[in-house]
Amino acid sequence: MKKFKIKTNLVSGIIMGVIALILILVMPSQVRVPAYDSGAPSPRIIPGICLAIMLVSSIALIIQSLVLKQEKVVEFDWAKEKPAILLILGMCVYIGLMLCIGYVLASLIVFPLALFYVGERKPGPYIVVLVAAFAIFLLFKNVFNISLPALGLLGGII
Known part of the structure; x- marks a missing residue:
């Protein structure tokens, strides 16, 4: 697989x-x-x-990298990082699903897939995850009076 080097100060400063x-432009x-x-x-x-x-710190990191030549270089190995990146992408899909089909259904789809992916x-763990999804939804809805995204089926139960 592909490996490449990342200048951490420069890249993190720019990003x-x-x-x-x-965010400064959007805040108003x-x-x-x-x-x-x-x-x-x-x-x-x-x-x-x-x-x-945050902006001043970013500028300081860029100056530290370009002017002072103080840089920490990290080697990025795609083969090692791939599982973590796929899990992060899976959580992004989970958020999208949650907004479209609700918390409970998204949890019933994504969490078992995540368990399967990690082996x-x-x-037992599948049952715990499925029961926990319902329990968390009911806890937020009935105890905290906070509505999680719902599909609208059965009066917002799921």
């Missing part, structure tokens, strides 16, 4: 800098300022400070 810039449309001035700090202050620190063949 986090781009993310910080995007996502975090509204109250119509009246109560004298309290704006709801944007903490996210703004965090994003500014579990005994029926």
Whole structure:
């Protein structure tokens, strides 16, 4: 399989800098300022400070890599990293399924597939995962009064 080297300071500095810039630009449309001035700090202050620190840190990493030539190089081996990347992609699919068909049905599909992927063949863990999906849904719905994504079948039970 393919191996390649990653300059961690440069790559992480660029990626986090781009993310910080995007979030700084998007924040005014996502975090509204109250119509009246109560004298309290704006709801944007903490996210703004965090994003500014993130941007400054990203610039520092890029400078450290390009100007000071201080770099940690990591070798990325696709064969070793493939299982973890596939599990992360599986969780992304799970989120998409959850938004489309609801928490319970998405959990009933994805969690057994994840168990199978990691090599579990005994029926016990599958039963525990399926019961836990229902139990978590009922806990959030009936105890915490928080609605998880639902399909709408049977009055939102699943």
